[in-house]
Amino acid sequence: MKALIRKDFYVLKKQFLLFAVIVVAFRFGNNGAATLISILYAVMLPSSAFAYDDLSHWDAMELMLPYSTRQIVLSRYCVGWLSMLFFLGLSWLVQCAAALFGVLPEADDFRAILAQVAIAACFLAMTMPIYFRFDAEKSRGVRTLIIVLLAAVVGGGLSFVTVRDSAFVGNVFAELLGVMSAAAAVLTAVSVPLSALAWRRRHR
Amino acid sequence: MDAITLSHVTKSFRDFTLDDVTLRVPEGTVCGLVGENGAGKTTLIRLFMGAIRADGGAISVLGRSPNAPDFREAKEDIGIVLDDAYFPEVMTALQVGKVMRDTYRRWDMEQFAEYLRRFDLPGKKPFKEYSRGMRMKLAISVALSHNAKLLVLDEATAGLDPIVRDEIIETFREFALQDAHSILISSHIVSDLEKLCDSIAFLHRGKLLFCEEKDALLDRYGIFRGTAEQADSLLAEAIVGREDSAYGGVRALVRRDASPSTLTLERPTVEDIILFTVKEAQRS
Numbered sequence: 001m002k003a004l005i006r007k008d009f010y011v012l013k014k015q016f017l018l019f020a021v022i023v024v025a026f027r028f029g030n031n032g033a034a035t036l037i038s039i040l041y042a043v044m045l046p047s048s049a050f051a052y053d054d055l056s057h058w059d060a061m062e063l064m065l066p067y068s069t070r071q072i073v074l075s076r077y078c079v080g081w082l083s084m085l086f087f088l089g090l091s092w093l094v095q096c097a098a099a100l101f102g103v104l105p106e107a108d109d110f111r112a113i114l115a116q117v118a119i120a121a122c123f124l125a126m127t128m129p130i131y132f133r134f135d136a137e138k139s140r141g142v143r144t145l146i147i148v149l150l151a152a153v154v155g156g157g158l159s160f161v162t163v164r165d166s167a168f169v170g171n172v173f174a175e176l177l178g179v180m181s182a183a184a185a186v187l188t189a190v191s192v193p194l195s196a197l198a199w200r201r202r203h204r
Numbered sequence: 205m206d207a208i209t210l211s212h213v214t215k216s217f218r219d220f221t222l223d224d225v226t227l228r229v230p231e232g233t234v235c236g237l238v239g240e241n242g243a244g245k246t247t248l249i250r251l252f253m254g255a256i257r258a259d260g261g262a263i264s265v266l267g268r269s270p271n272a273p274d275f276r277e278a279k280e281d282i283g284i285v286l287d288d289a290y291f292p293e294v295m296t297a298l299q300v301g302k303v304m305r306d307t308y309r310r311w312d313m314e315q316f317a318e319y320l321r322r323f324d325l326p327g328k329k330p331f332k333e334y335s336r337g338m339r340m341k342l343a344i345s346v347a348l349s350h351n352a353k354l355l356v357l358d359e360a361t362a363g364l365d366p367i368v369r370d371e372i373i374e375t376f377r378e379f380a381l382q383d384a385h386s387i388l389i390s391s392h393i394v395s396d397l398e399k400l401c402d403s404i405a406f407l408h409r410g411k412l413l414f415c416e417e418k419d420a421l422l423d424r425y426g427i428f429r430g431t432a433e434q435a436d437s438l439l440a441e442a443i444v445g446r447e448d449s450a451y452g453g454v455r456a457l458v459r460r461d462a463s464p465s466t467l468t469l470e471r472p473t474v475e476d477i478i479l480f481t482v483k484e485a486q487r488s
Contacts, residue, residue: 003306010299011292052292061290063255064356065307066279204256 004067004075005082008049015048016083023087027094028103035091035113039120040150042087046080047127047143051136063203073132073195077188080124088117111177118180123150125187133198205267207231207354207386208252213261215251222247222410225261229388229403231353234380236397236418237390238478239407245390246287248407249358253284266354280309283347287359289339293332297325297342301349308350319345323371337368344372348379355379357389361396373399394475404474406481413481418474425477426469428456438463445480445487456480 009016023038053059062072092113126146131139208229215222222244229235239245250256252263254270263270268278291300297320305311320327323341325334334342340360347355355376361369373396380387380400391397397404398418405415414421425444428435435446435454442462447455457472457480 003303006306007292007295007303010295010303014294052294056292057288057290058292060286061284063250064253064279064282064284064286066276067307068276 001067001071001075001078004062004071005078008046008075008079011049011052012045012079012083015045016086019045019087020090023091024094027091028098035088036116036119038087038091039084039116040123040147042083043080043120043124043127044143045083046076046124047131047136047139049076049079050131050139054136059203069196069199073192073199076131076195077124077128077192080128081121084117084120084124088113115177115180118177118184119150121184122180122187123147125184125191128191129194129198132195133202205231206264207233207266208235208388209262209264210248210252211262213248213251213258213263215247215256215258217247220244220247220410222251225407225412227405227412227415229386231386232384233402234376234387234389234400235403235405235415236394236401236474237388237405237407238392238394238397238474239390240392240482242409243407244410245407246358249356249388249390253279253282253356280350281353283350283352283355285340285343285347285355285357285360287362288336289331289343289346291331291342293330295331296328297331297345298327300331300342300346301327304346304350310351312349312351316345316349319349337364340364340368340372344375348375353385355385355387355389357387357391359391360389361391361393369393369396376400394473394478398474406478408482408485413485421474421477422471424460425457425472426460426463426467427472427476428454428458428463428467428469430454438467444477445484447483 019041022041026038027034053062123146127139127143130142133139134142206228208227210225210227213222213225220242225244225248227235227248237245237248247256251258252265252270254275257271265275266278266281268275270278295303301313301316301320304316305313317327319325319341323338323345325338325342325345331339331342344360347357357376361372364372376387376389377400379385387400389397389400401418403415403417404421406413416424428438430453432448432452432454435443435456438456438458439462442458444457444459446457449455457476458467458469460469463469
């Protein structure tokens with residue numbers, strides 16, 4: 001599995017660097033949803049890895065190498081989770097540093113951050129089986145639909161209360177921690193075997 | 205032990221069927237799998253590598269079934285080269301090496317570096333900037349750097365210029381000379397196979413028309429050149445296939461055991477045997 005994770009990070013290296021710059025810049029915007037947007041972007045990185053695989057026909061090679069279906073599937077989830085942790089950490093560090101110099105308010109409540117991680121994990125869990133079943137081009141369309149729905153739910157919810165300051169948004173997320181964590185756990189538990197099934201069906 | 209055994213293997217797709225294929229590649233031998241495009245060579249390779257499941261029959265590779273959970277162990281001993289090197293294009297050869305180090309338990313980084321030097325492959329140049337010859341050399345370097353016992357080559361020499369092809373064939377020959385090393389090479393470039401193989405298996409439209417030792421195959425047949433009258437005087441079962449020229453001459457592939465011993469026959473090439481066999485199969 002380490003081999004496949006390593007391969008994906010080699011492939012995504014440039015996007016990682018570019019996105020790190022965007023996250024830093026975005027963080028200074030003091031947007032209440034900055035952390036969420038950063039980590040949502042991060043969990044989209046595996047989809048780029050799928051697109052690179054399609055382009056190079058890597059799956060033809062992958063099937064011949066000593067990887068199990070479990071390794072192939074889990075490695076992609078790991079890339080999503082690791083990217084999410086990396087950009088979450090980066091976003092948090094930037095906010096802490098900026099808060100230290102009085103540029104930004106203090107970092108978000110830790111519970112709020114965890115809730116946003118859970119939302120991103122839900123997104124990852126919802127999109128991965130699609131990528132394992134179809135090619136990157138088809139999957140991208142479905143993913144866009146999920147993003148629009150998710151943005152409507154999260155953004156619409158925040159607009160409804162008409163308060164957009166970072167602290168309030170943080171509180172909303174903190175309150176949602178339990179629900180979102182449970183949803184992320186359930187969706188991931190269903191998503192991983194579903195992805196394995198989708199991958200087998202695509203290749204057999 | 206056989207490196208590869210297929211027994212009555214079938215696999216059906218919507219528009220193609222691999223039909224009742226029985227094939228053996230004994231350990232320590234080189235088997236050439238010949239066939240036109242779409243004959244089923246890649247399907248056969250995907251079947252015994254466990255990439256797809258057969259509808260029927262039995263397959264064993266290095267003593268293991270491709271459908272068994274422990275087949276990954278067998279894959280550790282198999283070096284694979286497909287018709288292109290399907291590594292992500294943004295990666296470099298050195299990065300490919302590091303990925304493979306985490307893939308194969310017996311990966312030999314020194315050996316890999318040695319192949320990169322031998323093939324003059326730049327380690328830090330992105331793979332997308334490689335020529336086709338360089339791409340294939342990288343794939344071969346990977347296949348030969350984890351102490352494989354069996355090399356599976358699917359059209360590995362297709363699209364390469366004769367000089368690179370020759371260099372690559374020589375590398376395969378070196379591999380085959382080592383103790384208990386086996387190769388299955390699929391190609392439609394029969395001259396490459398003739399240089400390298402101990403046995404030839406010929407697939408045509410999903411059916412295995414023959415699988416025999418190369419020397420026995422070449423000894424069994426002969427090329428007859430003569431007039432139409434001379435050809436007509438031969439027994440019908442002696443003639444595998446014939447080409448009549450517009451000038452009355454005939455060139456035919458004949459079975460030596462069914463031909464008169466006094467008949468002068470040229471030694472055929474594997475390509476002759478295959479071409480005549482296909483033409484006859486199409487005619488019938």
